[in-house]
Amino acid sequence: MTPGTLVLLHEPFAAATAWGDLPEMLRSYGLDVVAPDVTDGGTRYVARASLIIAATAPATPLVLVAYGAAGPLLPAIALAQRAAHRKVGGYVFVDAELPRPQRAHDHDHDSGHGHDAVEQQPPPVPADWPDAPCAYLRTDADRIPVRPDGTMAQPDERERASREASLRGWTVVDHRPPAAVAQSLSELVATL
Numbered sequence: 001m002t003p004g005t006l007v008l009l010h011e012p013f014a015a016a017t018a019w020g021d022l023p024e025m026l027r028s029y030g031l032d033v034v035a036p037d038v039t040d041g042g043t044r045y046v047a048r049a050s051l052i053i054a055a056t057a058p059a060t061p062l063v064l065v066a067y068g069a070a071g072p073l074l075p076a077i078a079l080a081q082r083a084a085h086r087k088v089g090g091y092v093f094v095d096a097e098l099p100r101p102q103r104a105h106d107h108d109h110d111s112g113h114g115h116d117a118v119e120q121q122p123p124p125v126p127a128d129w130p131d132a133p134c135a136y137l138r139t140d141a142d143r144i145p146v147r148p149d150g151t152m153a154q155p156d157e158r159e160r161a162s163r164e165a166s167l168r169g170w171t172v173v174d175h176r177p178p179a180a181v182a183q184s185l186s187e188l189v190a191t192l
Contacts, residue, residue: 001061001063001089001090001133001189001190001191001192002190003031003032003061003062003063003089003090003189003192004032004058004059004060004061004062004089005032005033005034005056005058005059005060005062005063006026006031006032006033006034006062006063006065006185006189007033007034007035007036007053007058007062007063007064007065007077008022008023008026008033008034008035008036008065008067009036009038009049009064009065009066009067009070009073009074009077010035010037010038010067010068010070011067011068011069011070012038012040012041012042012045012069012070012073013039013040013041014039015037015039016035016036016037016038017037018067019035019067022181022182022185023035025181025182026182026185026186028182029182029183029186031186031189032058032059034052034053034056034058036048036049036052036053037052038052041069042123043076043123045070045073046073046076046077046080046123047080049073049077050077050080050081050084053077053081053086054084058086060086060087060089061087061088061089061090061132062081062086062087062088062089063088063089063090063091063092063189063192064077064078064081064088064090064091064092065091065092065093065094065185066091066092066093066094066096067094067095067096068094068095068096068097069096069097070096071093071096071097071098071099071161072097072098072099072100072125073099073123074091074093074099075099075123075125075126075129075130076123076124076126078091078129078131078132079126079129082131088131088132089132089133089192090132090133090134090135090189090192091130091132091133091134091135092134092135092136092137092185092188092189092192093134093135093136093137093161093165094137094139094181094185095137095138095139095158096136096161097157097161098161098164098165099125099129100125101124101125132192133170133171133191133192134165134168134170134192135165135170135171135172135173135188135189135191135192136161136162136165136166136170136171136172136173137172137173137181137184137185137188138158138159138161138162138172138173138174139181139184162174171188171191171192173187173188
């Protein structure tokens with residue numbers, strides 16, 4: 001697939017600078033790239049990212065690319081794009097957590113955690129998601145990502161996510177050195 005725009009979504013409570021040189025490297029491959037800078041989490045992240053995407057007037061179809069904890073937010077961001085009549089042509093998870101349906105107790109607002117804790121929950125996954133092809137890119141087995149709460153993710157979490165992506169029938173590209181991430185991502189998008 002030839003995307004109209006790649007939308008690079010960094011982890012919640014981080015900044016777009018977390019992508020480093022990747023946006024510019026992808027642009028050097030001739031891709032249109034938007035990297036929203038959103039410092040919130042949960043539904044606020046979804047709302048702000050969606051507003052920034054809209055403000056850039058992106059070419060469609062969009063390919064939403066999530067890193068780390070932004071992965072579970074992709075279905076909600078895609079829903080906002082569809083509501084704005086922007087086609088989403090694919091999803092790529094880069095060392096990312098995967099969206100999961102919420103269980104009944106996940107919606108319990110009386111858990112004593114307050115409004116802020118509820119606000120940081122990932123939005124529910126729509127029943128029709130995924131509505132476009134998905135892929136998973138695991139970049140560096142030696143790098144251990146930091147979760148939004150400041151704790152370190154374990155390498156086996158990424159292995160589990162890439163294995164689950166494979167079981168879902170998604171294309172999985174594994175163990176690419178960081179310098180080749182732009183090329184790997186570009187090639188992966190072409191397979192969607």
